[in-house]
Amino acid sequence: MNQPLVQKAIAAGLLPADAQIETPESRPWPVVLLTALGAWLAAIPLLIVIGMMLGDTLIHSVAGPYFVGILVLAAAILLLRGQDIPLFVEQLAIPALMVGPALIAYGLFTHLPSALACTMLALLAGGLTWAIPRPWLRVLLGAASAALTGCAMLIWIKNGHSDAYSGLWLALHSMLLLWLLASAVQYKIFNDGGKALIAAAFESFFTGWLLVILAGLAFSSGMTFLAGASLSNSVFAEIMHEAAPHSATSHSLFALSSSLFALAAALLLGRNWPLLRSYAVAALILAALSWLMPALGAVLLALSISLIAGRWRSASSAGLAGAWIIGAFYYQLDWTLTNKALLFMLAGSLLGALAWRALAPASASIAPAQNPRQKIGIALTAACVLLIANIGIWQKENLIAHGQPLYIPLAPADPRSLMQGDFMQLNFQIPFDTPSVSDISHPSRPFLIMKRDSQNIGSAQRIDHGEPLAADEFKIELSPKNGHWVLVTDAWFFKESEARRWAQARYGEFRVMPDGKALLVGLKGEGMKGL
Template sequence: MSDQAQFLKQAIAAGLLPSDARVETPESRPWPVVLLTALGAWLAAIPLLIVVGLMLGDTIMHNVAGPYIVGLMVLAAAILLLRGQDIPLFVEQLAIPALIVGSSLLAYGLFEHLPSALACTMLALLAGGLTWAIPRPWLRVLLGAASAALTGSAILIYMKNGHNAYAELWIALHALLLLWLLAIAVQHVLLIDGAKALAAAAFESFFTGWLLVTLAGLAFSSGMTFLVGASLSNSVFADVMNEVAPQSVTTSGLFALSSSLLTLAAGFLLWRSWPALRPYAAAVLILLVLAWFMPALGAVLLGLSISLIAGRWRIASTAGLAAAWIIGAFYYQLNWSLANKALLFMLAGSLLAAIAWRALAPKASTPAPPAQSINPRQKIGIALTAASVLLVANIGIWQKEDLIAHGQPLYISLAPVDPRSLMQGDFMQLNFQIPFDTPSVGDISNPSRPFIIMKRDKQNIGSARRIDHGEPLAADEFKIELSPKNGSWVIVSDAWFFKEGEANRWAQARYGEFRVMPDGKALLVGLKGEGLKGL
């Protein structure tokens, strides 16, 4: 008797495994053979299913019971094939499209004769039933994912009022998370016995798919993440995400509180299960702050902690990726200034780095050699350097803020640009209508900047007149300082930066919006559309 068989016999005798447990025979066929066989099976199944559909078309379309009868028959055949222990790979792959067709026929009948929410619920229960009937772990994961998607759809349809799509999606996704938590509790309490190992395995696969859909939905609900929007800016996927995502981090105080409480629960579970992490519990406080501003983050962190504790490393990796996506999506919360967002992440990153440094610092058994003392003059030099950097940065910020607050508004018409270079990544090329060539103004290397004379109408729309050569200005004229850019002189800037995924929005721009001071200093603060409408 082999070691595996002996071990299996002892586990059954001890009650750790059911009496019919057996060791699975590993797949010995090369993956190219499996792939080609599956492809052949699907190609053979498609015309067969089309023929069956044509033969039974009238029965399905004109008979109330038709979709259910045919669907159940096809499902039963697929289940019998998939329950076989040693079926050929070709036959197994034939059963997969049959399973899909049978489920689709039942879905057609249910949506035809029942309210949509009830139909989704019935199909979700069907997916759960198929999980117990089909002993294929990868299929059980897919069935769990389908059941979660259908359950979430049923909740959304039931709540649908059209007022707040994000709130409805948030509630539906957290309801899915709550059901997953209940399932984990049931598994821990009722399926811990080794005699129920087969049921526990089916449970595990099904709710793995369930959690994957929940995590994907939570990431999706947060909107497009940092640096991804540029590559998906014109896709339907990006449009849907931007439509659903919250436009403000303060969408609901209840959502923020719930996210923080779920984060606290995640930290508590890790604190109780892994005592080695207790000295670094301060990291939970940082995550609590982030979760307050990111309503989907708390649920993901809770799923991550439970997966880590249970040793579900692949699911934990997926949860970590979803958490990173949600944190990156905070970049697009436009009701926060970029400086405030940078400050939040700088503080959070610095504190987390300090905690990580403390955790990874070697615990030396011998006293470390005394550190070399720093010369007092060096200390003064370091302090003065840091103060100078802060002073220069803050003076620049103050100047810009003062210009925005006290500068006169001015709008300058945009000239047509090559459509092939209109949108480049996350900025738009600007070209203002000026009736003369600015490169001929003067040497670009000249430290003194030239000025352009402009005239403003009643709508504050400016039109360029001439280059300033020191002559007196008319009552309705003013000057704007030109800036060197790419070997030429431009009005303030030749680009407008925006978040990824908003190319279509800013492509409607017709005017640049400026603030201008009496000395000619100007700042580009926005873009306007036709009739100076905001974008």
């Protein structure tokens, strides 16, 4: 149906003479997935056989890795450049496309300095982009080229004795400048239908390049809000903590550059979308936030360019990276939680007011008359929310007022960590292992059988299995945490700058009800001394 339109575009010089409409994929995705899996499994023994045929001596010789790598890579390129090749053959070429550069990389890192080897491999990935007409593979090659370029820059910057964060910031922003230059070249030179194939290769390659930059900028900001709680003990979180800045304002030059990038993003959007010019206050707010978050300005600039160019997937990735960076500011320890809350409340209120101002006229003109039932429903929902919240508050207050006091000794926690300046990890002395949450013998919450002495200091005896309690025994309910049952909680929150005070804690102070419900209400020091 669109073929006559394509012919007219070719006649007008907007498209090359061999341009044609791609035929949509007609194979069901399960068939594609199973075929690809079979190809990968078949490729592994095939590559092993090829390696055995070439021999160990050739692989370990000076020219061997390059010879074998180029041979395997050439075979992969020939397969991928074929027209209408079967899916199985195409998937056989993908492992070869990985093994060939891997062998070349082995030779380069063996015989050349690491920075030079990374640079040459980045250039190789760029060259493969023009040789392989597969958009999704070009995106991956662009990402590989960007990662290798970043590694080369980091090695070079490290020789200048920069700290880890400074080196990463400089490398990522240098890569961003290269992406901006490439985008300008694409717009000025390849914005012509006759060069559509070149522009397509450029687009796919530098999409992968941009994705690596965005991921690196998010990584350089550290762990983001909420993700830090679930990943705080992972190796990934530790690496992010080392790479992140220890102070949001410790690099004034980076902060200034970030603000300038944010203002440049606003200018580009205002130039292309004049309606946004009346909301310049939003640009100033984002520029101020970018000063405090040195990676945010670059992300905003990438977001604005992606929006202007209609690259919606890249824009979505930039938006996600921006949200991550803003959330990471929660862990900047040179700001108190109160000041951070006030900052975000002020920025959010101003941006919300601007959004309300923009949407209010349109909403007023199209808003339908509100049904009385809707008003009743909203009122009932709000009442239910308040009722449930107040019931929970009443239960906790009743437990504190009427629960029996109990003190449980603290055991050393490894590590006894302080998170975001207001959190202490707790570990209570229980001389035996508690069951796993996944233990099917405990479909509901288990109870811990304890005794208390004359000072109300409790000592754990055993896990409750339904046997009768002795006269001096009582039970306390366990709570699930990180795959195990813990004694009510494993954390104690306190005001910032009070870490030294609470580090003297030796006992946890609980209130316990006869049914086993318990609540941690405080910590005590040596000799039950209040803290």
